[in-house]
Amino acid sequence: MIEIENVRKSFGSLEVLKGIDLTVNKGEVLTIIGGSGSGKSTLLTCINGLEPINSGRIVVDGTEVHAKSTDLNKLRRKLGIVFQQWNAFPHLTVLENVMLAPRKVLGLSKAEAEAIAVKQLTHVGLADKLGVYPSRLSGGQQQRMAIARALAMSPDYMLFDEVTSALDPQLVGEVLDTLRMLASEGMTMICVTHEMKFAREVSDRVAFFSKGVMAEIGVPQQIFEAPRNPETAAFVKLTQA
Amino acid sequence: MFETALTSSDLLFLAQGAGMTLIVTAIAVILGTILGVVFGIFRFQVGPWWAAPVTFVLDIFRSIPLLIQLVLVNAFLGMVLRISLSGFTVACMVLTLYTSAYCAEIVRGAVEAVPNTTRRAARSLGLTWRQDMSYIVLPLATRVALPSWIGLALGVMKDSALVYIVQVTELLKSTQILITRLQEPLFLLLICGAFYFIISFPIARFGGYLEKRWSND
Numbered sequence: 158m159i160e161i162e163n164v165r166k167s168f169g170s171l172e173v174l175k176g177i178d179l180t181v182n183k184g185e186v187l188t189i190i191g192g193s194g195s196g197k198s199t200l201l202t203c204i205n206g207l208e209p210i211n212s213g214r215i216v217v218d219g220t221e222v223h224a225k226s227t228d229l230n231k232l233r234r235k236l237g238i239v240f241q242q243w244n245a246f247p248h249l250t251v252l253e254n255v256m257l258a259p260r261k262v263l264g265l266s267k268a269e270a271e272a273i274a275v276k277q278l279t280h281v282g283l284a285d286k287l288g289v290y291p292s293r294l295s296g297g298q299q300q301r302m303a304i305a306r307a308l309a310m311s312p313d314y315m316l317f318d319e320v321t322s323a324l325d326p327q328l329v330g331e332v333l334d335t336l337r338m339l340a341s342e343g344m345t346m347i348c349v350t351h352e353m354k355f356a357r358e359v360s361d362r363v364a365f366f367s368k369g370v371m372a373e374i375g376v377p378q379q380i381f382e383a384p385r386n387p388e389t390a391a392f393v394k395l396t397q398a
Numbered sequence: 399m400f401e402t403a404l405t406s407s408d409l410l411f412l413a414q415g416a417g418m419t420l421i422v423t424a425i426a427v428i429l430g431t432i433l434g435v436v437f438g439i440f441r442f443q444v445g446p447w448w449a450a451p452v453t454f455v456l457d458i459f460r461s462i463p464l465l466i467q468l469v470l471v472n473a474f475l476g477m478v479l480r481i482s483l484s485g486f487t488v489a490c491m492v493l494t495l496y497t498s499a500y501c502a503e504i505v506r507g508a509v510e511a512v513p514n515t516t517r518r519a520a521r522s523l524g525l526t527w528r529q530d531m532s533y534i535v536l537p538l539a540t541r542v543a544l545p546s547w548i549g550l551a552l553g554v555m556k557d558s559a560l561v562y563i564v565q566v567t568e569l570l571k572s573t574q575i576l577i578t579r580l581q582e583p584l585f586l587l588l589i590c591g592a593f594y595f596i597i598s599f600p601i602a603r604f605g606g607y608l609e610k611r612w613s614n615d
């Protein structure tokens with residue numbers, strides 16, 4: 158379970174998260190939608206401790222992320238994250254990209270790490286690209302590789318930050334299909350996305366962020382068809398036009 | 399045919415000079431690179447403000463002509479600190495610091511060129527700062543830095559000619575000694591140039607080879 162309690166976060170004098178309260182349960186798929194600069198990416202990077210917070214707390218399975226005593230490197234094994242772009246390690250092959258963390262972080266042997274990497278790459282449909290360098294992959298394949306790389310750590314949670322928004326339209330589908338597959342397998346996921354159709358289909362709940370505040374949260378049908386917050390209504394209307 | 403008074407023992411003398419050039423250069427480049435990597439990462443890591451003292455010292459080594467550095471350091475060690483070091487040691491020390499000053503700049507630029515997002519991806523997989531540095535940042539930065547680093551290594555080799563000022567007889571000095579004796583400047587300089595070429599060519603080719611290999615990534 159991820160518990161976010163009254164989290165505030167500023168960059169300099171700019172307050173980007175203005176008191177976020179949110180709980181994500183095991184097995185749940187939560188999508189976050191909202192305008193540019195509303196703090197969606199920042200929230201994800203706070204959850205895995207890449208960014209410090211100013212106040213409030215984030216607790217992952219009972220571990221407070223920003224407590225001084227927390228071993229962040231250990232915590233991050235639980236939390237897979239895939240960013241919008243530049244996820245690949247360009248000097249390593251696809252297989253090496255996925256094997257690196259299991260070997261160095263989990264301390265697995267080469268054979269064990271390779272078995273896991275091959276399994277995850279097969280899972281995302283990249284079994285035929287093992288020895289290829291990322292620069293030879295399409296954007297969609299690179300994102301699927303990044304997903305396999307995160308899954309290779311057997312995370313309990315997966316965080317996705319607009320993983321399709323840097324892709325050509327014809328490549329979006331294959332990546333979303335991979336996310337759908339994970340959702341159907343019961344993975345706990347937080348997806349920041351601009352793909353409204355996808356959000357509607359896979360989410361258990363949808364959260365709408367606006368200017369650092371979670372303006373509304375609810376089941377997809379309610380958010381998309383009967384938004385209570387006027388800003389949500391305007392945003393939904395705009396993106397569906 | 400060409401007449402020359404150059405004997406085989408003269409040639410050996412030149413080869414010894416070339417050997418000295420090679421040794422001084424190798425020591426300066428190897429130690430200077432290690433120091434340069436440390437200074438470069440330090441400067442990147444702590445930011446311009448905290449790195450200012452280090453940056454300042456390195457800037458001194460980059461901006462004062464090498465010849466002057468050699469003379470001043472030699473004089474400082476000998477006359478002020480009263481430590482008697484061989485010219486060779488002084489030459490290696492100064493050339494190492496000189497190399498490290500340039501190398502630090504190259505390393506800092508190359509580390510900065512590694513996208514922050516790539517590093518975030520590494521850290522979010524649970525890699526520690528050290529692991530991120532060793533498996534992601536340095537390999538990537540090496541690819542960026544290589545052409546400038548090869549240029550630096552070749553430059554240091556040529557600049558090492560200046561260590562004659564602290565009584566180290568390297569290649570150019572040996573050549574000058576022979577020129578004074580044999581009075582065949584053009585021929586001797588040609589041979590000297592050939593020695594320099596023989597030393598640098600493999601370095602340049604090796605760099606070219608690595609660059610080509612890495613461009614496949």
Ligand SMILES: Nc1ncnc2c1ncn2[C@@H]1O[C@H](COP(=O)(O)OP(=O)(O)OP(=O)(O)O)[C@@H](O)[C@H]1O
Nearest residue numbers: 168171173191192193194195196197198199200319
């Ligand atoms: N490292 C940073 N330093 C300073 N300001 C930042 C930093 N990261 C984000 N910001 C600012 O914080 C605000 C929120 O950014 P964030 O990336 O979280 O928005 P977002 O909701 O993900 O937007 P988008 O949909 O465009 O990705 C923006 O105004 C942004 O400029």
Ligand SMILES: [Mg+2]
Nearest residue numbers: 197198199319
């Ligand atoms: Mg964002």
